[in-house]
């Protein structure tokens with residue numbers, strides 16, 4: 001094989017399509033999970049049951065988090081073609097131009113990753129409902145849509161946010177990010193448009209593209225600073241694919257560093273601790289882990305507008321199912337996180353530092369705790385801190401590829417992150433208390449009316465904060481000693497291995513991460529092909 005792509009997620013699907021456009025180029029993609037045929041992937045409201053899946057979701061957990069009352073947080077990750085873009089909430093945001101400009105300003109070698117350099121890629125990958133403009137593209141592979149079904153509670157949220165002083169914003173990827181409104185979603189004709197649907201499916205018929213599912217990569221084989229083959233297990237049998245040109249690691253911010261370490265590439269201490277012979281000492285592998293932590297405010301409502309599992313909702317749910325099956329319309333086309341916003345809560349800057357996701361439902365523990373969703377109608381506002389200072393790391397539990405990696409995000413280990421989370425909680429509560437929402441609500445359920453002073457709010461954050469699923473940074477690009485890949489995403493110290501996924505971001509961007517990873521992969525494809533094939 002010329003190129004072996006490891007993982008079949010958001011970044012991988014872009015590379016598979018771009019590289020296999022060249023008929024002489026043999027491309028193999030290895031994905032640990034099954035093909036993306038399950039209907040829950042395609043029905044947008046399937047996002048909730050997918051949280052419970054053990055077949056399509058790696059369903060990982062962090063180590064006990066010191067600053068979060070020793071809780072182990074749930075980290076869902078997609079395990080199918082499309083990766084996490086096949087199980088995510090489909091909210092389409094890019095972050096802020098300053099995020100990418102910051103990468104380039106911090107490290108001059110990253111000048112090709114500033115926002116003006118990435119904008120053509122953001123435009124090229126999308127087919128945007130607002131049509132072409134300097135900021136948006138049309139006829140790209142990912143169909144971006146306005147939601148087909150929006151709940152009255154989500155409309156009330158957008159009004160309440162304006163009552164709290166936020167401007168209305170109809171495009172978070174437009175000229176300004178601040179404000180409140182409805183998310184554009186990665187959907188086509190009322191169904192999820194994952195990166196597999198957008199990029200991979202149209203290329204599947206190409207004879208030079210070989211996509212293998214249920215193929216879990218175990219390690220890279222190396223000789224003389226080159227990756228010579230990739231080893232994987234499929235249906236209990238061991239296989240080896242030779243690599244003629246490059247191995248492209250796209251297993252995501254958790255599994256990419258794990259695979260490197262299993263191959264003897266990483267921090268020496270971590271490798272020797274697990275008796276893995278050191279092939280290449282790279283101290284930055286697994287370091288610099290960042291994620292968005294978020295806290296929710298949940299109200300019960302009285303008029304039963306919301307989406308619920310309560311028996312009173314069942315007839316509506318049944319009609320919604322029929323409507324979805326017949327026309328791809330109705331409530332099951334909702335991504336649940338229908339509306340949201342970006343707020344600047346730090347008085348020292350006008351730049352939004354908090355993102356909001358509003359759900360017209362009671363959502364506790366990522367929808368995995370179904371009791372409250374069955375008992376109540378209500379609504380949830382989740383608020384996350386966009387640029388946390390805390391840094392964690394990915395390590396190993398053992399040298400066995402079948403063991404889960406050790407995930408320690410060290411949430412709130414930097415004190416300013418708790419201060420930011422307090423501001424996020426206050427901003428969310430302020431919106432929830434505005435007339436447009438109050439008139440529909442019964443009472444605040446969580447944190448609860450008794451939680452008013454700062455120390456009670458801190459206790460609540462430690463007890464209830466959860467991940468909003470955006471781990472990045474564990475194979476950071478750059479030119480210093482802790483960087484893992486160079487500005488062309490080539491692994492430092494090896495001739496023919498690149499990383500093309502969320503791991504390479506130096507810092508977490510201020511928004512959801514699918515479109516950023518997709519734009520990164522689009523630029524990576526240009527870099528890989530620049531010498532031609």
Ligand SMILES: Cc1cc2nc3c(=O)[nH]c(=O)nc-3n(C[C@H](O)[C@H](O)[C@H](O)COP(=O)(O)OP(=O)(O)OC[C@H]3O[C@@H](n4cnc5c(N)ncnc54)[C@H](O)[C@@H]3O)c2cc1C
Nearest residue numbers: 007009010011032083084088089090091217501502512514
């Ligand atoms: C529940 C959830 C909700 C989210 N909501 C949003 C949202 O609304 N909007 C948004 O923009 N982003 C969202 N995200 C984040 C976004 O989906 C991810 O940031 C993005 O998909 C990351 O892309 P990636 O290519 O780095 O990794 P992934 O897309 O996760 O792909 C990694 C792939 O590698 C495979 N893999 C791992 N190990 C191996 C191995 N050993 N062998 C073979 N294959 C392997 C995995 O199975 C997976 O398919 C969400 C994520 C989750 C989990």
